[in-house]
Amino acid sequence: MTGLKRYKERYDVVVAGAGFGGIAAALRLAQLGADVLLLEQHNMIGGYETSFVRGRFEFEATLHVLMEFGEGLIEKIEQGEPAGQHGRARRLLVEQLGVDIEVHRPEDMYHCILSDYGIDMKMPFGRQKCIEAIEKLSPGDGEKMAKYLDVCEEMAEVLEYIESEPKIDIMKILKEHTSFVRLAGYSVAEVNEQFGFSEKTLQALSCMVGFLGLSFRVISFPVWAVMMHRYFMEGSFIPEKTSHYLANRAELRLRELGVQIECCAKVERFLTKGNRVVGVEMASGEKIYAKHVLCNALPTIAITEMLPAEFIPKRMRKLYNVRNLSVAPFALYLGLDKPAKELGITSYEYFIADNLDTEKIAEVVKHWVKHPKLVVTCTDTVIPGCVGEGCCHLGFAELYHTDAMMEALDKYGYQQTNESLANHLIDRFERDTGTHIREHIEEISIATPSTFQRYANAMRGNVYGYEQTPVDNVISRTLNKDKERFIKGLDFVGGATFRTVGVSSVISSGVKVAEDVWAEIGN
Amino acid sequence: MSDIKVKGNIRDILKFVKNIPGRKRWINSGGLDVDGSDKIREFTKELHGGMVDARIDSIKQETNSTRTYRLRAVDGGRLPFFYAGQYISVKLEIDGRSLTRPYSISSAPRDVDDAGYLEITIKKKKAGYVTNYIWDNWKEGTVVRFDGAYGEFWYQGIRDQKHVVALAGGSGITPFRSIARDMLSGGRPEKLTILYGVSDENDIIFKDELNELAAKSNGRIKVHYVLSGTSECWEGERGFLCADVIQKLVGDTAGKSYFVCGPRVMYGYIDKTMQELGIIRRFVRREAYGETDDITLHPAFPKDRIGKTYRLLLKYGISEVELTCRADETILVSLERAGYAMDSRCRSGECGWCRSYAEKGTVWYPPEMEGLRKSDLDENFIHPCSAYPMSDIVLYVQNQL
Numbered sequence: 001m002t003g004l005k006r007y008k009e010r011y012d013v014v015v016a017g018a019g020f021g022g023i024a025a026a027l028r029l030a031q032l033g034a035d036v037l038l039l040e041q042h043n044m045i046g047g048y049e050t051s052f053v054r055g056r057f058e059f060e061a062t063l064h065v066l067m068e069f070g071e072g073l074i075e076k077i078e079q080g081e082p083a084g085q086h087g088r089a090r091r092l093l094v095e096q097l098g099v100d101i102e103v104h105r106p107e108d109m110y111h112c113i114l115s116d117y118g119i120d121m122k123m124p125f126g127r128q129k130c131i132e133a134i135e136k137l138s139p140g141d142g143e144k145m146a147k148y149l150d151v152c153e154e155m156a157e158v159l160e161y162i163e164s165e166p167k168i169d170i171m172k173i174l175k176e177h178t179s180f181v182r183l184a185g186y187s188v189a190e191v192n193e194q195f196g197f198s199e200k201t202l203q204a205l206s207c208m209v210g211f212l213g214l215s216f217r218v219i220s221f222p223v224w225a226v227m228m229h230r231y232f233m234e235g236s237f238i239p240e241k242t243s244h245y246l247a248n249r250a251e252l253r254l255r256e257l258g259v260q261i262e263c264c265a266k267v268e269r270f271l272t273k274g275n276r277v278v279g280v281e282m283a284s285g286e287k288i289y290a291k292h293v294l295c296n297a298l299p300t301i302a303i304t305e306m307l308p309a310e311f312i313p314k315r316m317r318k319l320y321n322v323r324n325l326s327v328a329p330f331a332l333y334l335g336l337d338k339p340a341k342e343l344g345i346t347s348y349e350y351f352i353a354d355n356l357d358t359e360k361i362a363e364v365v366k367h368w369v370k371h372p373k374l375v376v377t378c379t380d381t382v383i384p385g386c387v388g389e390g391c392c393h394l395g396f397a398e399l400y401h402t403d404a405m406m407e408a409l410d411k412y413g414y415q416q417t418n419e420s421l422a423n424h425l426i427d428r429f430e431r432d433t434g435t436h437i438r439e440h441i442e443e444i445s446i447a448t449p450s451t452f453q454r455y456a457n458a459m460r461g462n463v464y465g466y467e468q469t470p471v472d473n474v475i476s477r478t479l480n481k482d483k484e485r486f487i488k489g490l491d492f493v494g495g496a497t498f499r500t501v502g503v504s505s506v507i508s509s510g511v512k513v514a515e516d517v518w519a520e521i522g523n
Numbered sequence: 524m525s526d527i528k529v530k531g532n533i534r535d536i537l538k539f540v541k542n543i544p545g546r547k548r549w550i551n552s553g554g555l556d557v558d559g560s561d562k563i564r565e566f567t568k569e570l571h572g573g574m575v576d577a578r579i580d581s582i583k584q585e586t587n588s589t590r591t592y593r594l595r596a597v598d599g600g601r602l603p604f605f606y607a608g609q610y611i612s613v614k615l616e617i618d619g620r621s622l623t624r625p626y627s628i629s630s631a632p633r634d635v636d637d638a639g640y641l642e643i644t645i646k647k648k649k650a651g652y653v654t655n656y657i658w659d660n661w662k663e664g665t666v667v668r669f670d671g672a673y674g675e676f677w678y679q680g681i682r683d684q685k686h687v688v689a690l691a692g693g694s695g696i697t698p699f700r701s702i703a704r705d706m707l708s709g710g711r712p713e714k715l716t717i718l719y720g721v722s723d724e725n726d727i728i729f730k731d732e733l734n735e736l737a738a739k740s741n742g743r744i745k746v747h748y749v750l751s752g753t754s755e756c757w758e759g760e761r762g763f764l765c766a767d768v769i770q771k772l773v774g775d776t777a778g779k780s781y782f783v784c785g786p787r788v789m790y791g792y793i794d795k796t797m798q799e800l801g802i803i804r805r806f807v808r809r810e811a812y813g814e815t816d817d818i819t820l821h822p823a824f825p826k827d828r829i830g831k832t833y834r835l836l837l838k839y840g841i842s843e844v845e846l847t848c849r850a851d852e853t854i855l856v857s858l859e860r861a862g863y864a865m866d867s868r869c870r871s872g873e874c875g876w877c878r879s880y881a882e883k884g885t886v887w888y889p890p891e892m893e894g895l896r897k898s899d900l901d902e903n904f905i906h907p908c909s910a911y912p913m914s915d916i917v918l919y920v921q922n923q924l
Contacts, residue, residue: 002924006840043876043922053875053894054675056804073842143655151527174536177880180525185538186529194527245898251880252902261922263864284923304559318553328563337805409566412606419680442805444682450567460563471549480546 005260010289011037012521014280016109017296019047020503021458021494023250024510025294025517027097030257033517036258037288039280041266046247047296047456047494048463049503054443056388058396061447062463063243064211064349064377065236067227068504069103075126076233079085081458081471087234088160092511099253101246103237106382111347112207113432117200118216122347122420125208130516134205138198143313148195148205151230154180155225163499163508170479181302183472188224189216196302206358206377207351210375213327213399214463215362220473224499229328238382240350246503258278269306270295270490277307277489291521292336294513298459300325308354316486328449328466330371332422335443340380340392344435354433362401368408368417370400374432394437396425402462404451418446422440442458465496474500489519572670574614580640584745587879589694590658591629591644594667602635605672608698608782608810609703611643612868614668615654621864624653625813625871627697627784628672629729631704644728648816668684668723673868676810678702680713684780684806686714688773689836690764690793691857693721698810699784700729703736703744710779716745718772719787720764722752748771763792766799768851775801784810788820790891811871815889818911819851825913834915837863838882839924848916854886854907858920865907866920869894872909877922881905884916 013029015022018040023358026038038045048062070091072083085091093099093499102175109121124133125147135142158180162168174181183191188209192202194375212219254261271279271287279289295302300320303312332388335345352374361372380392387393398421426438449461456463466472477484485491491513495501499509561781577594596602603611604884610625630642647654661667676698678687689699699717704876706715726747737744749760762768766879770776781802783793790809797807816819819829828850835848835857848857855877857865868876873894881903888895892909899905907918 002839004839004842004863004924005844006923008684008841027526044878051896053873053896055893058896088592113806147527163534174540178532178536181539182528182532182535183539185535185540190529191527194529240897241901244896248898248902248904253881255880264923300557303557312557314555315550317555317557318551319550320557321555322549337803352643391534406562410689411566414570415606416680422681438681442680443677449563450570453561453563453567454571459563471546476546493719 002271004084004416007286007288011035012290013037013292013293013294013517014039014288015296016280017041017047017494018045018261018263019296019494019506020049020246020250021497021510022047022098022294022296023247023254023504024093024507025493025514026254026259027099027257028257028511028514029518030254031097032404032514032522034518034522037290038254038261039265039267039282040261040263041457042455043263044247045251045263046244047242048452049247051242051244052445054333054335054445056072057393057443058130058242058387059333059335059393059445060242060377060379062397063238063246063503064072064397065102065106065231066503067230067236068234070105071239072236073127075128075231075233077124082289087230089506089507092509097253097511099246100252101249102240104240104382105235105237106348107313108347109231109236110349110351111319112204112351114203114353114355115432117203119200119204121204123204125232127233130232130478134201137204137375138201141197141201143199144195145201145282146467149229151179151183152225153184153233155222156229159222159226160426162475168479177489183225184220184222185476186221187217187470188219188221191221191403192216192272200258203229203356206356208247209356209358210373210399213365214358216358218362218469220468220470222475223468238379240383241386243503245282259339267306270302272308272311275488277487292517293300293490294517295490295492297467298496299492301457302492311487313486323466325460325462326467328405328458328461329447329452329463330398330400330449331447332397332425333443333445333447334394334426334437334441335387335391336393336437336440337391339384339390340378340439341384343392343437343440345378345381346393346431348377348379348381349432350374350429352376354427365399366404368404369402370421371400374398374425376426376429391442396429396431398425399447402460403459403489403499404447418448421444427488442488462500463495465494468500472496506513530749570604572601572672574668574670575600575602576666576668577602577641578668579661582661582663585644586726588647588726589644589728590647591642592661592667593630593640593642595640597666602639602641604635604761605632606677607632607701608677609672609674610698610869611641611669611671612673613614613643614670615653615656617653620859620862622653622859623864623870625673625811625869627701627702627810629697630703632710633705633708643770644694644697644700663852668864671868673874674811675873676808678784680711680819683712683808684778685712686716686779687712688769688779688781688782689715689717689719690769690781690785691717691719692727692764692789693726694808695785695789696728697784699782700733703733706743707736707739709787714743716747716773718747718749718764718769720751722750722787723786724750724754724757737804764789766796766798768798769796776802780806780808782808782810787815788814812872813868815853816868818889821889824851824911827888828887828911829914833884833912836915836917838917838919839863848912850911850913852911854905854910854916854918855911856908857912863920863924865920865924867908870908875906878904879907879921880919882913882919884914884918884919886910886916889911889919
């Protein structure tokens with residue numbers, strides 16, 4: 001007991017949770033003039049945007065690539081032509097919110113090695129290069145690829161319209177964007193089949209499913225198409241010094257804007273009065289009042305633990321009853337005592353598997369078994385020496401069904417199970433890339449769903465919010481956003497909300513929520 | 524605009540349009556219960572525990588200056604699961620001030636479930652403010668508060684060699700007692716050779732027990748004591764844990780992992796020894812050394828700062844208070860002295876739990892310290908447990924005080 005007072009009694013807005021959704025909302029609100037308190041249960045802000053240190057290695061904890069941080073279309077930039085507007089996340093975070101960060105682009109989008117098909121190719125950025133790479137892989141498919149990229153572009157355009165217009169005109173979409181409308185209701189598998197690609201091309205194009213972790217029969221096409229367009233045309237990026245650096249830069253800006261940031265500050269429950277949320281009660285007992293509260297925790301946690309039961313409207317209960325949690329990761333971090341180049345590691349992001357039968361893989365990963373598909377990153381290939389002189393690190397991130405790990409909840413067997421899953425990844429990587437990494441492992445760390453639960457309060461270790469099925473994808477969520485603000489005085493931010501997961505998505509949804517809230521309470 | 528169709532124009536459009544009422548139907552199909560259960564969270568709690576109150580069950584005098592405290596959870600509490608080699612962070616209140624100390628667990632992981640206890644073994648330091656307090660105040664029945672387990676000083680099968688050489692100095696033997704005991708109940712490594720450096724025969728902690736563990740281990744565990752003092756009747760190895768001694772006792776030094784735990788001065792020495800033996804970093808694991816008694820003895824400490832004091836403006840939430848800090852004490856210690864201690868764990872700079880933001884000021888870290896993130900170093904986020912102030916400081920403490 002120090003007698004030092006930590007909180008004011010009242011703020012304009014209290015943000016519970018400082019993942020990037022909470023951070024973006026706090027930045028925007030402060031910029032608009034709000035008095036903001038940002039609370040985080042962990043000992044620093046950033047959520048999944050974080051890093052950790054083992055020995056001389058600082059490991060990126062979660063981030064693979066940033067989307068929408070480009071300066072326009074890569075092809076145009078390379079040709080010295082006007083490149084169009086910057087990526088949305090860059091516009092918001094850097095240009096609008098003033099968070100000063102530096103990012104780097106890997107040479108290629110990804111490197112896929114699919115042994116059943118004899119595929120070993122680097123997928124380049126930029127429209128023409130991409131088409132050429134597909135033509136080379138499977139002669140005759142280049143033209144189809146051009147068409148595919150056009151469709152993806154249109155999907156991205158319409159989605160951007162849906163996301164940016166305050167009042168969405170459904171009739172306008174129906175009239176002007178028929179191909180969007182025709183394809184928006186389908187899964188990736190259903191649409192991909194219509195293009196007549198060879199099986200080889202389909203496989204090579206399926207790699208980024210590694211970011212989503214579900215089957216192509218479940219992922220809705222627009223979600224996928226937008227990702228394809230943004231990554232391939234605008235580029236993917238990694239931050240200068242791990243994603244923790246993004247959080248640090250955001251923190252400096254938050255401080256500059258006068259936001260009060262408190263860590264190790266867990267919100268126990270929301271305070272209600274009448275039919276409104278009016279504040280938060282801390283685990284330490286303090287009560288803090290606010291005109292509005294934003295919650296960066298998973299809505300399911302808020303509903304089941306932080307709000308009085310009678311406070312939850314029926315429709316909200318039903319929505320969170322039918323929603324399924326998304327995926328939970330197993331991550332392996334290796335600190336190697338040689339630079340990537342010396343080890344023969346040449347690509348930033350590897351996708352390695354026998355094949356990408358996404359349905360089969362989705363079945364396998366319902367269980368806590370060796371993962372059939374490897375997703376591996378090596379930052380040293382983009383920023384040589386970024387880990388330190390003479391070393392590099394490899395990050396493996398494998399997505400499982402949220403309930404998979406439930407099969408293996410034995411504390412005495414935990415280490416050995418982790419090791420056996422990790423050994424498989426190391427063996428497979430060595431085999432398919434022809435590299436030798438095992439005898440260079442100086443540091444190792446393994447994260448499981450339990451680790452993400454521990455540090456970020458990720459429910460059941462799930463890091464992607466709710467499954468994005470066609471009835472619950474970014475489009476349906478966005479179209480229903482206002483109807484589904486169920487609780488007065490409380491809004492949600494983060495990857496479980498309408499713009500879904502990913503740094504760029506949670507920044508843009510956080511900013512949007514902040515603006516909506518300020519429009520209501522600003523006066 | 525593309526002409527791609529899936530099932531035909533009209534059906535395709537309907538598929539999208541139907542998703543709008545489709546969502547309504549989908550939501551309506553839901554029940555009223557929201558499932559908040561989380562087995563992963565329960566498991567996480569089992570793995571990592573939280574704050575524990577434990578009662579001292581018994582105290583064993585190991586040597587003149589060393590005692591082992593056996594702790595049992597107070598009713599309803601649960602002792603933590605841990606890996607052999609980890610430590611707990613003990614929370615103390617001394618003269619009305621809060622502070623913490625990391626102590627390696629000296630009992631085996633299975634002892635928690637099998638026998639309901641956990642042990643820590645503490646060496647009393649000559650002028651040790653905290654250990655003196657513990658000596659005088661911890662009796663059977665005293666309730667000790669701690670959290671953990673923490674730390675990275677444990678065997679990892681993928682990284683470490685099957686044969687581990689333990690280089691222990693003084694009370695640095697404690698984690699190896701845990702590892703050795705764990706080996707006899709199925710734990711790893713496959714082989715452990717303990718080289719235990721002490722100044723005097725009477726200072727050997729766990730001597731009988733270590734010998735017994737070695738005898739029972741079917742050759743998996745070997746223990747060698749290396750005396751640096753001048754004791755006359757000692758017939759064993761003499762000197763320091765130098766290259767010759769290691770080579771003599773270990774034989775082929777290649778293909779083994781070296782786990783080092785001991786007083787701070789030992790680390791620099793061991794680093795040189797490892798270099799001499801040509802053992803690269805990958806095979807050397809070092810336990811965090813914990814609280815440093817006197818940083819002015821560190822060869823790299825700027826000697827002109829000894830005894831210097833600076834102003835420390837502590838910002839906590841909406842409050843601020845001005846304190847004094849000393850260049851030759853960590854910022855954490857200055858805060859603790861003033862009664863404004865934040866929680867801390869490793870006290871070595873490694874774990875980052877006390878991480879705070881220094882809005883103004885510069886600090887000095889021991890150059891061998893690891894644990895800081897690059898961007899933290901650039902943006903002046905500091906680890907107060909290992910940061911020595913070199914100017915006036917404005918510090919935001921974000922941890923709860």
